[in-house]
Amino acid sequence: MSQVVRKYFIDFEKEEAWLNEMSAKGLALVEYSWARYVFEESAKGEYIYRLELLEKDPKEESDYLQFMEETGAERVPAGAPAKAKRTLINQRWVIFRRKASEGPFQIYSDTDSKIKHYQRIHNVYLSLALLELIIGSFNIMLMMLNTSSNIYKINLIVGVPVIILGLFFVWLSLPVRRKIIRLKNEKLIRE
């Protein structure tokens, strides 16, 4: 019997932790879409879940996914096409799971590769922030240059929310940035 849970996460590590908590309770994720998770009953703690932001060209991506399969990990949902949609922001988040009986499951096991993964996430947020801030300021500028005409009020109506959205992405990037700094400091003293 499947169970649907509607929930939304900003922090992928919290999402991952939640999926593993659900798995520990005997609910294994089998399918997901925007803020919607479908679970199926399974043995308690049968699977370990991991999330990854992929940034590879399609050829390399299929190479990588095959590599993951070889190591006993499977994509959720099973047999998903190479480009699984997960968020509006980007389409390359993937969820993997592996049977806990095969031992601890981690995608990144050393500091360098963890930093790289966080940096990918950070870059996505920053590019989105930059894009929104540029579009937003452009709208505000247009409005200020054309104070005489009422039609340019539309630029204000468009510009302000877009700028707010841009700031939102900056805000999202901050915790990721802190994690990168923490790992880099760690790397100064140990591998």
Added chain:
Amino acid sequence: MALSSNNEYGALTEGVYYILLSLLTPMHGYGIMQNVKLLSHQRVELGAGTLYGALSTLVERGWIELLAGGEDSRKKEYQITELGKSIVRSEMTRLDELLTNGRKLLGGEA
């Protein structure tokens, strides 16, 4: 997995060190993961993402090479190169120095 840009003296990560040692025998990715775990008595568990990144970097550097597999073989097999072997040897010299100095100064046969 970033490697130091200094091939001669930079320390290898323990993952890379064990990957190179494993590849004295040709192996595919999953085999490497298992072998590294075995060599390190379950201590080093390479993540698949980390291993994948390390393998492409090592091939780029010419420390390991991709073996031409059969047409139907989907799994890629890798093997260490002569350059790779010399890298491992200089790493062993470096580790040896660390151990020798540790034993000399701190004492004890750790």
